[in-house]
Amino acid sequence: MSVRFPLLLVSIKGEDSQLRVYLPWMATLGLYGLLIGVSLCKGLYRRYPGFYFYLTLTTSLELLRFYVYTFDAQDYLSLYWWTQFLIVAAGFGVTWEIFGLTLRYYSGVRRFARGVVTFVFSVLAVQFAVSAVTGNFTKSVMGLQRNMHAVEVTLLLSLVMLIIYYGILLGRNLFGIILGYGLYLTSNMAMLTLHTVLGPTAQYWLDPLRQGCEILAALIWCVTLWQVHPNPIPDARELDADYDVWATRTANVFARTRAAIMRMLTA
Amino acid sequence: MIGILTTVLALLFLAVLLAWALGFSTNRKSASWSGSIKLPSRLIRERISSREDFQFVGVEAPEFRSQFLRDRKILMLICLQQMRAVAIESFRIHRTAVSLQVSMKPAVELRLAGDYLTFLLLWELARSLVWISNPVAAQSLTARVYTAAEELSDAAKQLIATNHSLRTEI
Numbered sequence: 001m002s003v004r005f006p007l008l009l010v011s012i013k014g015e016d017s018q019l020r021v022y023l024p025w026m027a028t029l030g031l032y033g034l035l036i037g038v039s040l041c042k043g044l045y046r047r048y049p050g051f052y053f054y055l056t057l058t059t060s061l062e063l064l065r066f067y068v069y070t071f072d073a074q075d076y077l078s079l080y081w082w083t084q085f086l087i088v089a090a091g092f093g094v095t096w097e098i099f100g101l102t103l104r105y106y107s108g109v110r111r112f113a114r115g116v117v118t119f120v121f122s123v124l125a126v127q128f129a130v131s132a133v134t135g136n137f138t139k140s141v142m143g144l145q146r147n148m149h150a151v152e153v154t155l156l157l158s159l160v161m162l163i164i165y166y167g168i169l170l171g172r173n174l175f176g177i178i179l180g181y182g183l184y185l186t187s188n189m190a191m192l193t194l195h196t197v198l199g200p201t202a203q204y205w206l207d208p209l210r211q212g213c214e215i216l217a218a219l220i221w222c223v224t225l226w227q228v229h230p231n232p233i234p235d236a237r238e239l240d241a242d243y244d245v246w247a248t249r250t251a252n253v254f255a256r257t258r259a260a261i262m263r264m265l266t267a
Numbered sequence: 268m269i270g271i272l273t274t275v276l277a278l279l280f281l282a283v284l285l286a287w288a289l290g291f292s293t294n295r296k297s298a299s300w301s302g303s304i305k306l307p308s309r310l311i312r313e314r315i316s317s318r319e320d321f322q323f324v325g326v327e328a329p330e331f332r333s334q335f336l337r338d339r340k341i342l343m344l345i346c347l348q349q350m351r352a353v354a355i356e357s358f359r360i361h362r363t364a365v366s367l368q369v370s371m372k373p374a375v376e377l378r379l380a381g382d383y384l385t386f387l388l389l390w391e392l393a394r395s396l397v398w399i400s401n402p403v404a405a406q407s408l409t410a411r412v413y414t415a416a417e418e419l420s421d422a423a424k425q426l427i428a429t430n431h432s433l434r435t436e437i
Contacts, residue, residue, distance in 0.1 A: 105367060106366050106367060107367070107368070107369040107371075109366065109371065109373075146269075146273065147269075150272075150273050150276060153276055153277065153280050154276065156280070157276070157279065157280045157283060160280075160283050160284060160287050161283065163287065164283075164286075164287055164290075165362060165380075166362050166363070166366035167359070167362065167363050167366070168366065170291075175288075175291055179284060179288055182280060182284050183281075183284070186277045186280050186281055186284075189273055189276070189277055190273070190274065190277045192273075193269075193270045193273045193274055193277075196270060197270045234367055242370075243365055243368045243370040243371055243372065244370075246361060246364055246365050246368075247361075247365070247372070247375045247376075247379065249361075250357065250358065250361040250379055251378075251379060251382060253354070253357050253358075254354075254379070254382035254383060254385070254386050255382070257350075257354060257386055258382070258385060258386055258389060261386075261389045261390065261392075261393050262389070
Protein backbone atom coordinates (compact mmCIF):
# COMPACT_ATOMS: atom_id res chain seq x y z
CA MET A 1 0.00 0.00 0.00
CA SER A 2 2.93 2.29 0.55
CA VAL A 3 3.67 4.50 -2.41
CA ARG A 4 7.43 4.74 -2.80
CA PHE A 5 8.57 7.37 -5.14
CA PRO A 6 11.38 5.67 -7.00
CA LEU A 7 12.98 8.90 -8.18
CA LEU A 8 13.58 9.91 -4.60
CA LEU A 9 14.52 6.54 -3.26
CA VAL A 10 17.13 5.89 -5.89
CA SER A 11 18.76 9.23 -5.07
CA ILE A 12 19.04 8.52 -1.34
CA LYS A 13 22.60 7.85 -0.30
CA GLY A 14 23.15 8.51 3.41
CA GLU A 15 22.54 5.99 6.18
CA ASP A 16 20.18 8.33 8.04
CA SER A 17 18.09 8.73 4.94
CA GLN A 18 18.07 4.98 4.45
CA LEU A 19 16.84 4.57 8.00
CA ARG A 20 14.22 7.23 7.40
CA VAL A 21 12.92 5.21 4.45
CA TYR A 22 13.24 1.73 5.87
CA LEU A 23 11.78 2.23 9.34
CA PRO A 24 8.28 3.49 8.38
CA TRP A 25 8.27 1.03 5.48
CA MET A 26 8.92 -1.88 7.81
CA ALA A 27 6.50 -0.55 10.42
CA THR A 28 3.70 -0.36 7.84
CA LEU A 29 4.48 -3.83 6.53
CA GLY A 30 4.56 -5.17 10.08
CA LEU A 31 1.11 -3.73 10.82
CA TYR A 32 -0.27 -5.16 7.57
CA GLY A 33 1.15 -8.54 8.49
CA LEU A 34 -0.47 -8.29 11.90
CA LEU A 35 -3.81 -7.39 10.31
CA ILE A 36 -3.65 -10.34 7.93
CA GLY A 37 -2.75 -12.66 10.80
CA VAL A 38 -5.64 -11.42 12.95
CA SER A 39 -8.05 -11.76 10.02
CA LEU A 40 -7.05 -15.38 9.54
CA CYS A 41 -7.58 -16.15 13.23
CA LYS A 42 -10.89 -14.32 13.56
CA GLY A 43 -12.39 -15.15 10.18
CA LEU A 44 -12.50 -11.54 9.05
CA TYR A 45 -11.02 -12.58 5.71
CA ARG A 46 -14.32 -14.18 4.77
CA ARG A 47 -16.35 -11.13 5.76
CA TYR A 48 -14.24 -8.57 3.91
CA PRO A 49 -12.55 -10.54 1.10
CA GLY A 50 -11.94 -7.50 -1.12
CA PHE A 51 -10.19 -5.54 1.58
CA TYR A 52 -8.02 -8.42 2.73
CA PHE A 53 -7.17 -9.41 -0.83
CA TYR A 54 -6.03 -5.83 -1.30
CA LEU A 55 -4.03 -5.90 1.90
CA THR A 56 -2.40 -9.23 1.01
CA LEU A 57 -1.62 -8.12 -2.54
CA THR A 58 -0.15 -4.86 -1.29
CA THR A 59 1.93 -6.56 1.36
CA SER A 60 3.25 -9.13 -1.14
CA LEU A 61 4.11 -6.48 -3.72
CA GLU A 62 5.71 -4.26 -1.10
CA LEU A 63 7.90 -7.15 0.01
CA LEU A 64 8.87 -7.72 -3.62
CA ARG A 65 9.64 -4.02 -4.02
CA PHE A 66 11.58 -4.04 -0.81
CA TYR A 67 13.69 -6.90 -2.07
CA VAL A 68 14.28 -5.29 -5.46
CA TYR A 69 15.02 -1.89 -3.92
CA THR A 70 17.58 -3.44 -1.56
CA PHE A 71 19.34 -5.80 -3.93
CA ASP A 72 18.57 -4.64 -7.47
CA ALA A 73 17.71 -0.94 -7.32
CA GLN A 74 18.02 -0.40 -11.08
CA ASP A 75 14.88 -2.42 -11.78
CA TYR A 76 12.92 -0.73 -9.02
CA LEU A 77 11.48 2.06 -11.18
CA SER A 78 9.77 -0.14 -13.75
CA LEU A 79 8.67 -2.64 -11.12
CA TYR A 80 7.15 0.14 -9.04
CA TRP A 81 4.87 1.51 -11.74
CA TRP A 82 3.72 -1.85 -13.05
CA THR A 83 2.87 -3.14 -9.60
CA GLN A 84 1.32 0.19 -8.67
CA PHE A 85 -1.40 -0.27 -11.25
CA LEU A 86 -2.32 -3.61 -9.72
CA ILE A 87 -2.58 -1.99 -6.30
CA VAL A 88 -4.67 0.93 -7.53
CA ALA A 89 -6.96 -1.41 -9.48
CA ALA A 90 -7.37 -3.62 -6.41
CA GLY A 91 -8.21 -0.45 -4.47
CA PHE A 92 -11.29 -0.06 -6.62
CA GLY A 93 -12.28 -3.53 -5.52
CA VAL A 94 -12.14 -2.29 -1.91
CA THR A 95 -14.31 0.70 -2.79
CA TRP A 96 -16.76 -1.63 -4.51
CA GLU A 97 -16.88 -3.88 -1.48
CA ILE A 98 -17.35 -0.92 0.88
CA PHE A 99 -20.31 0.26 -1.19
CA GLY A 100 -21.83 -3.22 -1.35
CA LEU A 101 -21.54 -3.91 2.37
CA THR A 102 -22.61 -0.46 3.50
CA LEU A 103 -25.71 -0.42 1.32
CA ARG A 104 -26.50 -4.11 1.70
CA TYR A 105 -29.93 -3.48 3.22
CA TYR A 106 -30.50 -0.19 1.43
CA SER A 107 -31.52 -1.55 -1.96
CA GLY A 108 -32.45 1.59 -3.89
CA VAL A 109 -29.33 3.51 -2.97
CA ARG A 110 -27.12 0.46 -3.56
CA ARG A 111 -28.31 -0.11 -7.10
CA PHE A 112 -27.72 3.50 -7.98
CA ALA A 113 -24.29 3.66 -6.34
CA ARG A 114 -22.99 0.48 -7.93
CA GLY A 115 -23.95 1.76 -11.37
CA VAL A 116 -21.90 4.89 -10.76
CA VAL A 117 -18.84 2.90 -9.61
CA THR A 118 -18.95 0.61 -12.63
CA PHE A 119 -19.29 3.50 -15.05
CA VAL A 120 -16.42 5.46 -13.54
CA PHE A 121 -14.13 2.44 -13.43
CA SER A 122 -14.88 1.59 -17.06
CA VAL A 123 -14.02 5.12 -18.17
CA LEU A 124 -10.74 5.03 -16.28
CA ALA A 125 -9.83 1.60 -17.63
CA VAL A 126 -10.28 2.88 -21.19
CA GLN A 127 -8.19 5.96 -20.36
CA PHE A 128 -5.44 3.77 -18.96
CA ALA A 129 -5.47 1.47 -21.99
CA VAL A 130 -5.20 4.43 -24.37
CA SER A 131 -2.39 6.12 -22.43
CA ALA A 132 -0.48 2.86 -22.04
CA VAL A 133 -0.52 2.29 -25.79
CA THR A 134 0.09 5.84 -27.01
CA GLY A 135 1.91 7.74 -24.27
CA ASN A 136 4.72 7.56 -21.77
CA PHE A 137 3.56 4.79 -19.50
CA THR A 138 5.40 5.88 -16.38
CA LYS A 139 4.20 9.44 -16.74
CA SER A 140 0.63 8.48 -17.58
CA VAL A 141 0.35 5.97 -14.75
CA MET A 142 1.35 8.65 -12.23
CA GLY A 143 -1.39 10.98 -13.45
CA LEU A 144 -3.76 8.06 -13.73
CA GLN A 145 -3.01 7.04 -10.16
CA ARG A 146 -3.82 10.50 -8.84
CA ASN A 147 -6.98 10.64 -10.92
CA MET A 148 -8.06 7.20 -9.78
CA HIS A 149 -7.49 8.19 -6.18
CA ALA A 150 -9.53 11.34 -6.82
CA VAL A 151 -12.35 9.25 -8.26
CA GLU A 152 -12.25 6.87 -5.30
CA VAL A 153 -12.23 9.78 -2.87
CA THR A 154 -15.22 11.28 -4.69
CA LEU A 155 -17.08 7.98 -4.48
CA LEU A 156 -16.25 7.50 -0.81
CA LEU A 157 -17.16 11.10 -0.05
CA SER A 158 -20.56 10.51 -1.67
CA LEU A 159 -20.96 7.32 0.33
CA VAL A 160 -20.09 8.92 3.66
CA MET A 161 -22.53 11.74 2.93
CA LEU A 162 -25.21 9.15 2.13
CA ILE A 163 -24.39 7.35 5.38
CA ILE A 164 -24.80 10.57 7.37
CA TYR A 165 -27.86 11.71 5.41
CA TYR A 166 -29.82 8.47 5.68
CA GLY A 167 -28.54 7.46 9.10
CA ILE A 168 -27.15 4.19 7.73
CA LEU A 169 -25.88 1.89 10.44
CA LEU A 170 -22.38 0.47 10.25
CA GLY A 171 -20.47 -1.98 12.38
CA ARG A 172 -17.09 -1.05 13.77
CA ASN A 173 -15.22 -3.13 11.19
CA LEU A 174 -16.64 -1.40 8.16
CA PHE A 175 -16.41 1.97 9.86
CA GLY A 176 -12.68 1.38 10.40
CA ILE A 177 -12.12 0.18 6.83
CA ILE A 178 -13.75 3.31 5.41
CA LEU A 179 -11.98 5.66 7.82
CA GLY A 180 -8.53 4.13 7.33
CA TYR A 181 -8.86 3.66 3.61
CA GLY A 182 -10.23 7.19 3.21
CA LEU A 183 -7.28 8.59 5.13
CA TYR A 184 -4.84 6.53 3.09
CA LEU A 185 -6.40 7.60 -0.22
CA THR A 186 -6.54 11.25 0.74
CA SER A 187 -2.93 11.36 1.89
CA ASN A 188 -1.74 9.70 -1.31
CA MET A 189 -3.81 11.94 -3.53
CA ALA A 190 -2.64 15.07 -1.73
CA MET A 191 0.97 13.89 -1.93
CA LEU A 192 0.77 13.19 -5.64
CA THR A 193 -0.78 16.61 -6.20
CA LEU A 194 1.82 18.43 -4.11
CA HIS A 195 4.60 16.44 -5.76
CA THR A 196 3.37 17.61 -9.15
CA VAL A 197 3.06 21.23 -8.05
CA LEU A 198 6.17 21.61 -5.87
CA GLY A 199 8.50 19.27 -7.68
CA PRO A 200 10.69 16.38 -6.50
CA THR A 201 12.47 18.50 -3.86
CA ALA A 202 9.30 18.60 -1.75
CA GLN A 203 9.52 14.84 -1.48
CA TYR A 204 11.88 15.17 1.47
CA TRP A 205 9.13 16.43 3.78
CA LEU A 206 6.13 15.00 1.93
CA ASP A 207 7.25 11.42 2.30
CA PRO A 208 7.32 11.32 6.13
CA LEU A 209 3.92 13.00 6.18
CA ARG A 210 2.42 10.41 3.88
CA GLN A 211 4.13 7.56 5.70
CA GLY A 212 2.70 8.89 8.95
CA CYS A 213 -0.79 8.85 7.44
CA GLU A 214 -0.26 5.29 6.23
CA ILE A 215 0.82 4.13 9.65
CA LEU A 216 -2.15 5.95 11.20
CA ALA A 217 -4.49 4.23 8.73
CA ALA A 218 -2.94 0.86 9.59
CA LEU A 219 -3.37 1.58 13.29
CA ILE A 220 -7.04 2.49 12.74
CA TRP A 221 -7.50 -0.85 11.00
CA CYS A 222 -5.71 -2.67 13.79
CA VAL A 223 -8.02 -1.15 16.40
CA THR A 224 -11.28 -1.56 14.47
CA LEU A 225 -10.53 -4.92 12.88
CA TRP A 226 -9.22 -6.67 15.96
CA GLN A 227 -12.59 -8.29 16.66
CA VAL A 228 -15.58 -9.16 14.50
CA HIS A 229 -18.17 -6.35 14.59
CA PRO A 230 -20.69 -7.03 11.80
CA ASN A 231 -23.02 -4.39 10.44
CA PRO A 232 -26.23 -4.11 12.47
CA ILE A 233 -29.37 -5.18 10.65
CA PRO A 234 -32.00 -2.43 10.49
CA ASP A 235 -35.48 -2.88 11.93
CA ALA A 236 -37.35 -5.31 9.65
CA ARG A 237 -40.57 -3.35 10.11
CA GLU A 238 -39.03 -0.50 8.16
CA LEU A 239 -38.14 -2.68 5.19
CA ASP A 240 -41.28 -2.11 3.22
CA ALA A 241 -43.63 0.80 2.79
CA ASP A 242 -45.20 2.82 0.04
CA TYR A 243 -42.47 5.19 -1.03
CA ASP A 244 -44.74 7.43 -3.06
CA VAL A 245 -46.98 8.02 -0.04
CA TRP A 246 -43.96 8.98 2.04
CA ALA A 247 -42.53 11.28 -0.59
CA THR A 248 -45.86 13.03 -1.17
CA ARG A 249 -46.47 13.58 2.54
CA THR A 250 -42.98 14.95 3.13
CA ALA A 251 -43.23 17.20 0.10
CA ASN A 252 -46.54 18.50 1.48
CA VAL A 253 -44.91 19.28 4.81
CA PHE A 254 -42.32 21.45 3.14
CA ALA A 255 -44.73 23.04 0.67
CA ARG A 256 -47.09 24.11 3.45
CA THR A 257 -44.32 25.32 5.69
CA ARG A 258 -42.66 27.23 2.88
CA ALA A 259 -45.94 28.87 1.99
CA ALA A 260 -46.56 29.80 5.63
CA ILE A 261 -43.13 31.35 6.02
CA MET A 262 -43.52 33.22 2.74
CA ARG A 263 -46.83 34.62 3.98
CA MET A 264 -45.11 35.65 7.17
CA LEU A 265 -42.26 37.34 5.32
CA THR A 266 -44.50 39.19 2.89
CA ALA A 267 -46.90 40.37 5.59
CA MET B 268 -6.36 23.41 -12.07
CA ILE B 269 -6.48 19.67 -11.32
CA GLY B 270 -4.13 20.32 -8.42
CA ILE B 271 -6.53 22.82 -6.86
CA LEU B 272 -9.50 20.52 -7.39
CA THR B 273 -7.80 17.50 -5.82
CA THR B 274 -6.58 19.60 -2.88
CA VAL B 275 -10.08 20.94 -2.25
CA LEU B 276 -11.46 17.43 -2.61
CA ALA B 277 -8.92 16.07 -0.13
CA LEU B 278 -9.68 18.76 2.45
CA LEU B 279 -13.44 18.34 2.03
CA PHE B 280 -13.21 14.59 2.38
CA LEU B 281 -11.03 14.85 5.48
CA ALA B 282 -13.50 17.30 7.07
CA VAL B 283 -16.48 15.02 6.32
CA LEU B 284 -14.58 11.94 7.55
CA LEU B 285 -13.69 13.73 10.77
CA ALA B 286 -17.26 14.92 11.35
CA TRP B 287 -18.57 11.43 10.66
CA ALA B 288 -16.02 9.74 12.88
CA LEU B 289 -16.75 12.08 15.78
CA GLY B 290 -20.49 11.43 15.56
CA PHE B 291 -20.22 7.74 14.78
CA SER B 292 -22.73 5.54 16.54
CA THR B 293 -23.91 1.99 16.07
CA ASN B 294 -27.45 2.93 17.15
CA ARG B 295 -29.92 3.99 14.55
CA LYS B 296 -32.75 6.35 15.32
CA SER B 297 -36.08 4.81 14.40
CA ALA B 298 -38.52 6.15 11.86
CA SER B 299 -40.94 7.26 14.52
CA TRP B 300 -41.66 10.48 16.29
CA SER B 301 -39.48 11.00 19.35
CA GLY B 302 -42.25 12.98 21.02
CA SER B 303 -39.81 15.40 22.58
CA ILE B 304 -40.64 18.30 20.26
CA LYS B 305 -43.98 19.97 20.83
CA LEU B 306 -45.37 23.27 19.73
CA PRO B 307 -47.18 25.38 22.32
CA SER B 308 -50.95 24.89 22.41
CA ARG B 309 -53.27 27.21 20.53
CA LEU B 310 -54.61 28.69 23.78
CA ILE B 311 -51.15 29.63 25.02
CA ARG B 312 -50.13 31.00 21.62
CA GLU B 313 -53.26 33.14 21.39
CA ARG B 314 -52.75 34.40 24.91
CA ILE B 315 -49.11 35.33 24.28
CA SER B 316 -49.91 37.22 21.12
CA SER B 317 -53.14 38.82 22.28
CA ARG B 318 -53.54 42.55 21.78
CA GLU B 319 -55.57 42.78 24.99
CA ASP B 320 -52.56 41.96 27.14
CA PHE B 321 -50.45 44.45 25.25
CA GLN B 322 -53.08 47.18 25.72
CA PHE B 323 -53.53 46.23 29.37
CA VAL B 324 -49.78 46.57 30.05
CA GLY B 325 -49.74 49.80 28.04
CA VAL B 326 -52.47 51.34 30.19
CA GLU B 327 -51.71 49.89 33.61
CA ALA B 328 -47.91 49.68 33.52
CA PRO B 329 -46.47 51.67 30.59
CA GLU B 330 -42.98 51.42 32.06
CA PHE B 331 -43.05 47.66 31.41
CA ARG B 332 -44.33 47.97 27.86
CA SER B 333 -40.96 47.76 26.11
CA GLN B 334 -39.87 44.86 28.31
CA PHE B 335 -43.17 43.12 27.59
CA LEU B 336 -42.60 43.46 23.84
CA ARG B 337 -39.03 42.24 24.12
CA ASP B 338 -40.22 39.16 25.98
CA ARG B 339 -42.78 38.50 23.28
CA LYS B 340 -40.06 38.73 20.67
CA ILE B 341 -38.00 36.17 22.55
CA LEU B 342 -41.03 33.88 22.76
CA MET B 343 -41.53 34.24 19.04
CA LEU B 344 -37.91 33.27 18.39
CA ILE B 345 -38.38 30.21 20.61
CA CYS B 346 -41.49 29.33 18.64
CA LEU B 347 -39.49 29.63 15.40
CA GLN B 348 -36.82 27.33 16.80
CA GLN B 349 -39.45 24.76 17.72
CA MET B 350 -40.85 25.03 14.25
CA ARG B 351 -37.43 24.30 12.77
CA ALA B 352 -37.00 21.36 15.13
CA VAL B 353 -40.33 19.92 13.97
CA ALA B 354 -39.29 20.25 10.32
CA ILE B 355 -35.90 18.65 10.95
CA GLU B 356 -37.48 15.77 12.85
CA SER B 357 -40.11 15.27 10.13
CA PHE B 358 -37.44 15.06 7.46
CA ARG B 359 -35.32 12.72 9.57
CA ILE B 360 -38.29 10.39 9.89
CA HIS B 361 -38.75 10.51 6.15
CA ARG B 362 -35.08 9.70 5.42
CA THR B 363 -34.96 6.88 7.94
CA ALA B 364 -38.15 5.32 6.61
CA VAL B 365 -37.33 5.50 2.90
CA SER B 366 -33.67 4.49 3.14
CA LEU B 367 -34.58 0.79 3.19
CA GLN B 368 -37.13 0.89 0.42
CA VAL B 369 -36.41 -0.70 -2.92
CA SER B 370 -38.75 1.73 -4.62
CA MET B 371 -36.84 4.80 -3.48
CA LYS B 372 -36.39 7.29 -6.30
CA PRO B 373 -33.16 9.29 -6.26
CA ALA B 374 -34.68 12.10 -8.33
CA VAL B 375 -37.52 12.56 -5.83
CA GLU B 376 -35.06 12.43 -2.96
CA LEU B 377 -32.95 15.14 -4.55
CA ARG B 378 -36.04 17.32 -4.99
CA LEU B 379 -37.02 16.81 -1.35
CA ALA B 380 -33.49 17.64 -0.24
CA GLY B 381 -33.81 20.84 -2.25
CA ASP B 382 -37.14 21.59 -0.54
CA TYR B 383 -35.51 21.02 2.81
CA LEU B 384 -32.63 23.37 2.04
CA THR B 385 -35.08 26.00 0.81
CA PHE B 386 -37.01 25.69 4.04
CA LEU B 387 -33.85 26.11 6.10
CA LEU B 388 -32.87 29.21 4.13
CA LEU B 389 -36.34 30.73 4.49
CA TRP B 390 -36.33 29.92 8.16
CA GLU B 391 -32.99 31.69 8.63
CA LEU B 392 -34.40 34.67 6.76
CA ALA B 393 -37.49 34.74 8.98
CA ARG B 394 -35.42 34.42 12.13
CA SER B 395 -33.11 37.22 11.03
CA LEU B 396 -36.09 39.41 10.25
CA VAL B 397 -37.57 38.85 13.69
CA TRP B 398 -34.20 39.30 15.35
CA ILE B 399 -33.37 42.63 13.70
CA SER B 400 -36.86 44.12 13.91
CA ASN B 401 -37.85 46.26 16.86
CA PRO B 402 -40.24 44.69 19.39
CA VAL B 403 -43.30 46.54 18.05
CA ALA B 404 -42.65 45.43 14.48
CA ALA B 405 -41.85 41.92 15.66
CA GLN B 406 -45.18 41.78 17.45
CA SER B 407 -47.02 42.18 14.16
CA LEU B 408 -45.22 39.08 12.92
CA THR B 409 -46.22 37.01 15.94
CA ALA B 410 -49.52 35.76 14.61
CA ARG B 411 -47.92 34.86 11.27
CA VAL B 412 -45.13 32.91 12.94
CA TYR B 413 -47.62 30.93 14.99
CA THR B 414 -49.76 30.23 11.94
CA ALA B 415 -46.73 28.97 10.06
CA ALA B 416 -45.73 26.80 12.99
CA GLU B 417 -49.24 25.41 13.19
CA GLU B 418 -49.24 24.60 9.48
CA LEU B 419 -46.04 22.66 9.91
CA SER B 420 -47.23 20.89 12.99
CA ASP B 421 -50.40 19.70 11.23
CA ALA B 422 -48.46 18.48 8.22
CA ALA B 423 -45.95 16.70 10.45
CA LYS B 424 -48.78 14.99 12.31
CA GLN B 425 -50.09 13.65 9.00
CA LEU B 426 -46.65 12.31 8.20
CA ILE B 427 -46.41 10.60 11.58
CA ALA B 428 -49.90 9.14 11.12
CA THR B 429 -48.81 7.71 7.77
CA ASN B 430 -45.76 6.15 9.38
CA HIS B 431 -47.82 4.68 12.19
CA SER B 432 -50.41 3.14 9.87
CA LEU B 433 -47.72 1.71 7.58
CA ARG B 434 -45.89 0.17 10.50
CA THR B 435 -49.13 -1.29 11.84
CA GLU B 436 -49.95 -2.82 8.44
CA ILE B 437 -46.51 -4.43 8.23
